[in-house]
Amino acid sequence: MAVKQLSVLAENKKGSLKEILTVIAEAGIDLRSISVADSERYGIFRMIVSDPDGAVKALSAAGFTSRTNEVVAVAIPDEPGSLLHLLNVLEKADINLEYMYSIINSEAGSAYMVLRVDDNQWTESILEKEGVDILTEERVKASFKE
Amino acid sequence: MEQYYQREIETMEPSELKKLQSEKLKKQVRHVYEHNAYYRRLMDEKGVKPEDIQGVEDLCKLPFLSKQDLKDAYPTGMLSVPMTDCVRIHSTSGTTGKRVIAFYTQHDIDLWDECCARAIVATGGNEDSIVQVCYGYGLFTGGMGLHGGAGKVGALTLPMSSGNTERQIQFMMDLGASILCCTPSYAAYIGESLKEQGYMPEDIPLKAGIFGAEPWTEEMRQDIEKTLGIKAYDIYGLTEISGPGVAFECSEQTGMHINEDHFIAEIINPETGEVLPEGEKGELVFTCLDKEAFPMMRYRTRDICVLHRGKCSCGRTFLKMAKPMGRSDDMMIIRGVNVFPSQIETVLLKEGYTSNYQIIVDRVNNTDTFDVYVEFLPEDFEDTMKSIAAKEKKLQDALKTMLGISPKVHLVEPKSIARSEGKAVRVIDRRKLV
Numbered sequence: 001m002a003v004k005q006l007s008v009l010a011e012n013k014k015g016s017l018k019e020i021l022t023v024i025a026e027a028g029i030d031l032r033s034i035s036v037a038d039s040e041r042y043g044i045f046r047m048i049v050s051d052p053d054g055a056v057k058a059l060s061a062a063g064f065t066s067r068t069n070e071v072v073a074v075a076i077p078d079e080p081g082s083l084l085h086l087l088n089v090l091e092k093a094d095i096n097l098e099y100m101y102s103i104i105n106s107e108a109g110s111a112y113m114v115l116r117v118d119d120n121q122w123t124e125s126i127l128e129k130e131g132v133d134i135l136t137e138e139r140v141k142a143s144f145k146e
Numbered sequence: 147m148e149q150y151y152q153r154e155i156e157t158m159e160p161s162e163l164k165k166l167q168s169e170k171l172k173k174q175v176r177h178v179y180e181h182n183a184y185y186r187r188l189m190d191e192k193g194v195k196p197e198d199i200q201g202v203e204d205l206c207k208l209p210f211l212s213k214q215d216l217k218d219a220y221p222t223g224m225l226s227v228p229m230t231d232c233v234r235i236h237s238t239s240g241t242t243g244k245r246v247i248a249f250y251t252q253h254d255i256d257l258w259d260e261c262c263a264r265a266i267v268a269t270g271g272n273e274d275s276i277v278q279v280c281y282g283y284g285l286f287t288g289g290m291g292l293h294g295g296a297g298k299v300g301a302l303t304l305p306m307s308s309g310n311t312e313r314q315i316q317f318m319m320d321l322g323a324s325i326l327c328c329t330p331s332y333a334a335y336i337g338e339s340l341k342e343q344g345y346m347p348e349d350i351p352l353k354a355g356i357f358g359a360e361p362w363t364e365e366m367r368q369d370i371e372k373t374l375g376i377k378a379y380d381i382y383g384l385t386e387i388s389g390p391g392v393a394f395e396c397s398e399q400t401g402m403h404i405n406e407d408h409f410i411a412e413i414i415n416p417e418t419g420e421v422l423p424e425g426e427k428g429e430l431v432f433t434c435l436d437k438e439a440f441p442m443m444r445y446r447t448r449d450i451c452v453l454h455r456g457k458c459s460c461g462r463t464f465l466k467m468a469k470p471m472g473r474s475d476d477m478m479i480i481r482g483v484n485v486f487p488s489q490i491e492t493v494l495l496k497e498g499y500t501s502n503y504q505i506i507v508d509r510v511n512n513t514d515t516f517d518v519y520v521e522f523l524p525e526d527f528e529d530t531m532k533s534i535a536a537k538e539k540k541l542q543d544a545l546k547t548m549l550g551i552s553p554k555v556h557l558v559e560p561k562s563i564a565r566s567e568g569k570a571v572r573v574i575d576r577r578k579l580v
Binding site: 005041044 | 522524527560561562
């Protein structure tokens with residue numbers, strides 16, 4: 001059920017995010033979410049976009065290193081403590097969360113979260129048992145404007 | 147009063163010394179010609195017979211040996227006695243191709259130990275000294291060389307080997323070590339650690355240090371001398387010729403006396419092979435006069451250096467060599483270990499990387515820093531920081547296995563390492579050692 005994420009490697013220098021976003025914008029690709037991980041020397045930009053494969057193609061042509069991979073996406077209630085509850089579920093199942101970030105969505109009353117874990121299928125089965133609303137690629141796609 | 151381990155040899159009249167060298171050379175050429183097929187072939191190709199060598203002045207007729215010859219003759223092609231006559235080997239670090247296995251008979255070990263004994267006595271060492279050897283023991287010649295020398299002198303030897311600074315300091319202070327033998331950067335490190343623990347130079351029992359196996363500057367010497375409250379002496383050597391003690395410094399501290407009764411030194415033009423007159427800068431070449439098992443003849447060290455003969459205030463008559471000023475090949479000495487860029491390239495290709503890399507060497511607080519920048523393969527890129535760190539660690543481990551020292555590995559964006567039109571700048575050495 002997992003959804004496709006775009007990751008881009010960039011040296012930690014002025015203007016690199018702008019250059020990457022320019023390539024994506026010029027390819028007519030819409031952006032729903034972005035998260036930045038950075039170290040002293042490089043950053044990894046992770047994004048949920050309308051066309052991840054198209055973005056990789058455009059970025060590679062422009063000389064950037066990028067890739068797509070599957071991540072778990074869930075919708076949680078827009079209320080205090082719901083993210084905490086999600087983390088408790090993961091912790092109880094001994095699932096190590098590499099990173100997470102949120103997606104802009106237009107569904108009222110809920111928040112979309114991206115979770116990076118080692119085993120997507122296992123994590124989704126655990127979350128399902130706990131009644132967490134797991135997002136499909138289609139539902140995420142639907143949140144992009146046509 | 148200057149002390150000598152073998153006064154009559156170390157202060158021999160230059161004309162007598164030349165006579166001694168000539169006699170030994172004649173004998174040695176015959177030994178090598180008869181027992182070493184590899185060098186015999188080189189001599190035959192050059193049309194030189196043992197009888198053509200009647201003295202030191204004929205040395206220039208002999209063919210050179212280079213690292214490439216040692217590579218071609220690996221592992222035993224340079225052995226000039228039956229292997230059963232040997233008692234030990236030592237080896238340089240490096241790839242199989244670059245690695246040299248040097249063999250020693252008991253006689254070879256004795257003369258090497260003697261050379262190190264001269265170095266120790268020149269620093270004021272005697273049978274009452276306590277010599278702390280923290281060069282590495284094992285295949286590396288540093289530890290066993292100074293250890294053997296201290297044994298000849300009759301000093302008490304502390305065979306510490308390298309590392310474990312806390313224990314080094316404990317033994318030094320508790321036993322009252324008087325002579326420290328290690329790389330200059332480790333001496334500086336020990337000095338800093340002692341300082342941090344609140345010891346003043348006058349609290350430290352050391353009187354002298356014998357430091358070598360890596361390049362160091364005059365500033366570094368003064369720094370170490372001040373921190374440890376000692377006199378710091380330089381020592382030179384290489385596994386191919388025997389190990390440390392090929393040349394050693396005396397109280398004058400203006401260059402290292404070459405043990406000329408055992409080794410003839412020449413300076414040549416590295417491009418043409420032409421022998422240069424005394425005082426000119428060029429590549430240092432050694433001929434072993436007494437070694438049996440692994441007798442290098444006109445071995446090109448690749449060290450660029452200058453020789454001087456003159457009266458030394460210490461009374462020794464042996465030729466003096468200046469600190470090597472560089473290399474005629476691309477070898478670097480990092481933290482006392484010989485490193486060739488080609489070794490790094492071999493590991494990168496084996497680990498699946500491209501050969502686009504850059505090595506940056508620097509010296510911070512008297513310790514060498516060693517950074518290797520390698521370009522990512524686009525297909526290796528993953529979305530987590532952890533995966534990048536794991537790849538860097540894996541490459542670092544592979545490099546450590548190859549080199550014997552651990553560089554800091556940095557994976558960088560593909561195509562981010564500058565590509566120049568001509569020769570790529572693979573090595574940036576920021577240490578100002580000359």
